[in-house]
Amino acid sequence: MWAVSLSNPNPLAVIFGCSGLVLTETERDFFARTNPLGFILFQRNCDTPDQVRQLVKDLKNSLNRQEAPVLIDQEGGRVARLKSPHWPTFPPARAYADLYARDPDAGVEAARIGGQLIALELFDLGITVDCAPVLDIPQSGADPIIGDRAFGYDLGTIVTLAESFLRGLALGGVDGVIKHIPGHGRALVDSHLHLPTVDVDKKVLQEVDFAPFKALSSAPWGMTAHVIYSAFDAHNPATTSAVMIQEVIRATLGFQGLLLSDDLSMKALSGRLQDRAKACLKAGCDVVLHCNGKMDEMKHVAKGTDLMTKDAFLRFSDNETRRVAGKQDQDRDQDRDQDRDQGRDQLWGRFETLLGALVSP
Numbered sequence: 001m002w003a004v005s006l007s008n009p010n011p012l013a014v015i016f017g018c019s020g021l022v023l024t025e026t027e028r029d030f031f032a033r034t035n036p037l038g039f040i041l042f043q044r045n046c047d048t049p050d051q052v053r054q055l056v057k058d059l060k061n062s063l064n065r066q067e068a069p070v071l072i073d074q075e076g077g078r079v080a081r082l083k084s085p086h087w088p089t090f091p092p093a094r095a096y097a098d099l100y101a102r103d104p105d106a107g108v109e110a111a112r113i114g115g116q117l118i119a120l121e122l123f124d125l126g127i128t129v130d131c132a133p134v135l136d137i138p139q140s141g142a143d144p145i146i147g148d149r150a151f152g153y154d155l156g157t158i159v160t161l162a163e164s165f166l167r168g169l170a171l172g173g174v175d176g177v178i179k180h181i182p183g184h185g186r187a188l189v190d191s192h193l194h195l196p197t198v199d200v201d202k203k204v205l206q207e208v209d210f211a212p213f214k215a216l217s218s219a220p221w222g223m224t225a226h227v228i229y230s231a232f233d234a235h236n237p238a239t240t241s242a243v244m245i246q247e248v249i250r251a252t253l254g255f256q257g258l259l260l261s262d263d264l265s266m267k268a269l270s271g272r273l274q275d276r277a278k279a280c281l282k283a284g285c286d287v288v289l290h291c292n293g294k295m296d297e298m299k300h301v302a303k304g305t306d307l308m309t310k311d312a313f314l315r316f317s318d319n320e321t322r323r324v325a326g327k328q329d330q331d332r333d334q335d336r337d338q339d340r341d342q343g344r345d346q347l348w349g350r351f352e353t354l355l356g357a358l359v360s361p
Contacts, residue, residue, distance in 0.1 A: 011038075013312060014034075014290060014305045017045075018039065021055065023059060027062075027293075030298065041081060056126035070127045074121075075090075077090070093162075094147075094148035095110075096110050097157050097158075110351065111162075112168040114168060115168025116347060117172070119168065119169045119173060128175060129175045130175070131179060132179075134149045135162055135179065137185040138150050162178070162212065163216055166219060173323065177260065179225075180227070181213045184225045187227050192266050195270075196228065205229060221257050221259075222258070224260070224261050240276070258286050260289055263289050264289060265292055272300065274305075275304060276288075277305045286309070286312035286315060288301065
């Protein structure tokens with residue numbers, strides 16, 4: 001199933017990682033034959049700016065598709081694949097919430113500038129999608145995997161700040177990914193290691209956990225939660241649940257963006273990797289995600305993955321059209337006012353004024 005001709009306009013419905021700092025010949029050949037939608041980078045792939053630019057260029061060239069998305073998790077705080085000294089240090093999302101509690105206008109401004117500055121770093125490398133912001137609402141007693149990655153503890157704060165952060169990303173030419181839809185904040189265990197089950201009634205979930213995702217349902221990308229919500233589907237995590245994806249995420253929450261699974265290799269999911277991929281796509285995910293870059297695993301994932309559906313590819317194409325047009329508009333506005341380096345320096349100056357020692361350009 002994975003020997004897809006490059007002449008086929010529809011890519012395979014998967015985002016793959018790669019093993020290291022440079023693309024190997026084996027990886028180049030595999031990606032050319034399978035034609036995945038795009039790629040995701042991790043810290044193991046990122047050493048210096050020039051090295052990352054070359055890797056991104058090689059990944060896109062392997063597909064002969066320059067519009068192929070390259071993703072990364074660059075939230076700020078403890079989830080950041082691009083590290084000092086070559087890249088700036090950004091605060092965790094909670095820092096924006098703390099500032100917002102003291103000065104709402106300053107908190108909103110800081111979240112927007114933070115998103116824009118992250119996007120400028122990513123765009124400069126050829127990375128076009130940031131797997132942020134986290135919209136989960138942390139609950140008392142939950143596993144700390146979300147913690148300070150969240151934009152606060154209440155619906156209003158999270159929606160306001162995450163919306164501003166998404167706007168900042170867009171101004172820098174990068175799409176954001178709202179995660180972990182429809183809500184990971186109540187999980188008692190880390191889904192990287194175990195499968196969480198949330199036993200809370202539908203009304204509470206809809207009014208609390210799911211609500212940020214409904215409020216920001218116009219986001220371009222979303223990433224699913226590997227979490228069982230027993231009130232809706234007692235047997236399957238949202239990632240592989242048609243009930244959760246079709247009835248909750250799409251219908252109730254109104255999310256119409258590109259829906260990406262969380263990583264298939266996480267221990268919350270069970271069974272063979274090819275079966276995990278099949279289950280995600282059958283349930284309604286547009287694209288599956290496999291992160292670790294291990295070739296033997298990627299081959300199994302590819303065997304369980306179909307070409308993107310017409311609707312899924314249209315969602316991606318619409319996202320790209322909006323993303324590129326928005327960046328072009330922003331660049332034209334900036335060119336009228338000042339050179340780009342000056343504009344970035346001014347953003348950093350304001351960002352440091354707002355957040356002080358929490359940032360390091």
